[in-house]
Amino acid sequence: MSITPQREPIMPKLRAENIIKMLKKGERVDNRGLYDYRSISVSIGIIGKAEGSALVKLGGTQVIAGVKAELGSPYEDRPNEGVLQVHAEFVPLASPSFEPGPPNEDAIEVARVIDRSLREPRAIELSKLIVQPGRLAWVIYDDVYVIDHDGNILDAGMIASMIALAVTKLPKLEISGESVKINREVKETPLPLNTLVTTVTMGVLGDILVVDPSLEEESVLDTFISISVDEKGRIVGLQKKGLKSITPKTLDSAVEIALKKGEQVLSFIRKVISSPQEYMKW
């Protein structure tokens, strides 16, 4: 059952009103322009045991994506493809409002939006991840681990996932007759990718759109739209969230902004994965 949540964290009324007032003038409390992302920093490979990993800091938000590869069964209706599983955990370390326990609806939504954004444009070429058709396939786990929540977890998680997948190397398979075993000592084959993807999340305040809302902004904005774009400039996913509606006109603007900002984010991702060694510090 989905229940109207308590608004967290509770913000002083004056502060909230000030944020709104500024947004209406096109200004933000952290001096960004309405369509500016906060600074993004990336650390690659921080989890050596994972097949791929990335820590993304988007302003104060920190998300780790860790990619693990296991052997498993392909889905019955996809006997010739590998399997992608995206999960998100909002661990209580990351925010006073996160509780221990199984993922709540917010974490599930984040994971499913990332999953669909990867799946629909076939960002990963799953057909190359089959080992024995109908019987054995690579199962790729992308785990999105939020460790500090300062707003816009989705974009941070999407960027971290995309980078972690792009730097993933599959372990070697040792095949002898029927038996197939994973040798994690040798990791060589990169995950086959067709395109990079990102999401662009905007807060909605009437007809004003606010890219990459911070936690403070999230708590005064009621409504959000996240649009997923790929390298071909296509829309590969969309999710409206929050308590209020959006007009068709504002939706049009949101698409326009998402395509433009998405391209910038994708360039950034491309830059990171093309010189990964420069991002291997934590």
Added chain:
Amino acid sequence: MSITPQREPIMPKLRAENIIKMLKKGERVDNRGLYDYRSISVSIGIIGKAEGSALVKLGGTQVIAGVKAELGSPYEDRPNEGVLQVHAEFVPLASPSFEPGPPNEDAIEVARVIDRSLREPRAIELSKLIVQPGRLAWVIYDDVYVIDHDGNILDAGMIASMIALAVTKLPKLEISGESVKINREVKETPLPLNTLVTTVTMGVLGDILVVDPSLEEESVLDTFISISVDEKGRIVGLQKKGLKSITPKTLDSAVEIALKKGEQVLSFIRKVISSPQEYMKW
């Protein structure tokens, strides 16, 4: 842990006393005789995706039974038989006193009484549902879905189940070598039945028995007895429920009434399944 439930819904005291007073005079607030069922209406086949289905309205109570057939393993101690699984869901749509979540003890009891009433007289000939002895069998799911609760869910669920099973057609099996697949495009073989079965539920007020109690009656009566009968006039199940005892003498009367009313209900079921096309409207 089973816990004495709150009495739901709370009824005005006067109303409760009036119901009791009338019952003691052999009368009922809805003008039925003590041993009369409420009107029963049936819609067959309303769930085209199910192998069999029936919506039963028993007065204000509405229950859907949907039958699905899948392939699975036979039970280890029954290697030559198919499997029957009866489940009941009391979804919160049906009553202000139903909660979302896994089935509570009331839903489990209803499912298990229906299950035993079908199983013990071998109403379904499970031995004809084996595909590969010890390895592969039809698993028949009978899901009892309560959508409006106005009393006597058990009888409504039993009648709906019996009709849904009687109109069930198994999908075709496509066997090639070791591989067996279900082709749901073709549904032809009726489920093999040995007998029809029904339950007859009575409220107990001292030595007064009240057939097919409504929700209002249920909430003033403490004790119930449900007796399952088959077409051969045998007792194929029994369940005493509720907070008070029953005397051996009242038990004798209950058996007598159950055999008589059960026969009537079974005739009705026979009528429905012999001209199903007349009951295909919702």
Added chain:
Amino acid sequence: MSITPQREPIMPKLRAENIIKMLKKGERVDNRGLYDYRSISVSIGIIGKAEGSALVKLGGTQVIAGVKAELGSPYEDRPNEGVLQVHAEFVPLASPSFEPGPPNEDAIEVARVIDRSLREPRAIELSKLIVQPGRLAWVIYDDVYVIDHDGNILDAGMIASMIALAVTKLPKLEISGESVKINREVKETPLPLNTLVTTVTMGVLGDILVVDPSLEEESVLDTFISISVDEKGRIVGLQKKGLKSITPKTLDSAVEIALKKGEQVLSFIRKVISSPQEYMKW
């Protein structure tokens, strides 16, 4: 999440102070010496359906250990060994402070300490419990069932487990080709043991150590240490529990006491299992 527990049961302050005062003088409310166990009585074989069983009464604490043997898969990283599974249930019958539901952290800790104490010194020779390497192995379930809690569940559970395992007879396997079945009518092969093991649990009050604390003592002592010993006088496990620290000096004393008391308990276990027929009364 582990949470500081409520102290149960709440004891009159005077009584608590008296227990402490006496302990500081080297005395105990039940007249035992500081290093004395309460009386131990054993009933063997009380659960005929189990492959081995023992009821141990340690003072007022009663614990049943029941051993069942099933066939299952060996662990992937131990393809040539059988499997040991130790579980503890603190059923609500045993104490007003036990709740129904899955095992809490206390029950899990007891089970895991017993498990490690058996596993590390290879008390059971698991390599003799393999049936088909990599495919089929004996799975030995040791279920520790607490039915009356009067303190020191761990030692009672450990002793009961050790005796139950020592008297366990594996059922006969009927092998025909690929198929392997358990015939529980014939139980003949004893479980292969390498050594007996026991735990010695002590309460810690500053530098005073109190062997086999009763429930009353447990509720005034904050800190405990349980040391597992085998027949060769080795330390085969250790667990510090409770809210306070322990000094290295007190730890030294605890080891010394554990080795001495452990030997006595092991002698007792040896006596029981060498003449089991004398302990077959309940």
Added chain:
Amino acid sequence: MSESRPRLIREDGLRVDGRKPEDLRPIRMEVEVLKNANGSALVEYGGTKVIAAVYGPRETPKAVQLPDRAVLRVRYHMAPFSTSEHKSPAPTRREIELSKVIREALEAVVFTDQFPRASIDVFIEVLQADGGTRTAGLTAASLALADAGIPMRDLVAGVAVGKVDGVIVLDINELEDEYGEADMPLGYAAGIGEIVLLQLNGVLTPEEFKKAVELGKRGAERIYAQMKETLHKKYLAVLES
């Protein structure tokens, strides 16, 4: 997606079930179909059958109460027999997400501030799934809220737009959902012209996206009209009785 992917647009330009791209399936609506609920509705979009019930405004546990408004509690749930394969009753991640998405769509129109500390509970049961269950569920929920007399800014009509064999089509069925290139569920408050639910599961160019939204709005407007009529008929019936 590979082997036996069926053709979804026939040579004559029609869809697998004979519809034109801009056609809705036959839609059935009925309100007040349950006795216990304060409001209820049955909605069918072709083979998709959904029932919704509303309880409330009613008392709610302290822990979830809000001081200045009612909480909405929404459950989207599929019956075990609603799908081709028997469905386990435990809520899936999909059901959890859709419950949230539908709740948020309703938040945008219900005047929750009129019932502080109360809850308004909406239960949606999918009896048969043949594509568009969340949008049919949203339509049913909106009707059930109206039937329960809950004050709202507007009714909400749901419809899924898709892209199949390259063509943007209205109200996709299960086959079109499974083998098509995109599924875009839309919830539209047609009286006030606002979008309350929007998701995209698939790939569209910006132009296709625009076209899809336009087609969805037009479809939703037709469903919205039928909703009005359904409620109107019921109230007339009440007045006349």
Added chain:
Amino acid sequence: MSESRPRLIREDGLRVDGRKPEDLRPIRMEVEVLKNANGSALVEYGGTKVIAAVYGPRETPKAVQLPDRAVLRVRYHMAPFSTSEHKSPAPTRREIELSKVIREALEAVVFTDQFPRASIDVFIEVLQADGGTRTAGLTAASLALADAGIPMRDLVAGVAVGKVDGVIVLDINELEDEYGEADMPLGYAAGIGEIVLLQLNGVLTPEEFKKAVELGKRGAERIYAQMKETLHKKYLAVLES
């Protein structure tokens, strides 16, 4: 049910374990077997071993309290080692149903109205299952309640009647339960002549049913007498000590 169904009535008319149809198995009863519980009992019907404990009347969480009576909270639970195959500790649907059925049997005799807002908690642990565990559990629970000093209208004795190879027999064991034609657990308050638990799992003609109830009542009366004696002995012992 097919292949190796064993013969349950021998040529001499006796049952697999040598009993006559109307014979009980050896029955052992003991009360006050636990220290912590307010009342407790150990009951054995042949190979079936059950232990029951009662805590209460005691405080209970507000959410379950009733203003005019105590709530009964009953758990029937099987130890993992109680059955031929190792049993998982999670409660099965069967255990949930039996907890309810036993609770309702006890509701009929306990004077719950004397303890408003309190709870009386009954925990039944099946240590070994060899047929008739719910009825042995009911007997044990009734003894434990008496041992705890909970006021009751009467004691309750439980016994299962069965039909095996066409013969109505008393107090069936596991083999008779598994391969027999019917299992009818009965809970009988013999002092006041009332039935508090009755289920039928099997097929009986009306005549057989009548006979089965009659046989069950007679069996329960014998168990009831032994219960009285067990409690009597204990109180004598208390008086004498």
Added chain:
Amino acid sequence: MSESRPRLIREDGLRVDGRKPEDLRPIRMEVEVLKNANGSALVEYGGTKVIAAVYGPRETPKAVQLPDRAVLRVRYHMAPFSTSEHKSPAPTRREIELSKVIREALEAVVFTDQFPRASIDVFIEVLQADGGTRTAGLTAASLALADAGIPMRDLVAGVAVGKVDGVIVLDINELEDEYGEADMPLGYAAGIGEIVLLQLNGVLTPEEFKKAVELGKRGAERIYAQMKETLHKKYLAVLES
């Protein structure tokens, strides 16, 4: 344990990773690594990476409050990507036990009596597991508590001592844990010389045990010094800014 057990002590007496028996792995510590938490720390022991956060003292649900002290609530949790094989997120029995053991270690040093009715919540996330995760977690938790300004009797340093190929060694890594003869995690409040966590998973003679405790204490003292320095630096930085 059988086939391919690797050699853990090389001919030159060094360990698989080239350390001497009494060597720690390279240890990294950092505090205040998170924005939301009241205190936080990142700790690495070689390949083991752990992060800990502290929230509190803060309000806690009535049901868990204690009248005379704060409750500690501690969760030790492993990220799904922290181990060689993907780990399911549901808490394992191991994680439940370790949460308890670490909580109890912290109980011994935190001045909980200063915050009656409050809770102090400690969340430990294992990001990468390469042996010694519970002890690295304890070190991180202790630093995070200090970073949060929670008053404590002393800092606590954790380290695991092991026995591999018959040699007592300090700070074992995963390989040594898996194939060694013993793993003894120790939590030591080095300033006051008290043991707050001690477990033994393995077999030791009494002499070996003594040696292991001694080695562990010495190792913990070195870690303790680094903790002090880490905190000192941070406060200096604060003062200087």
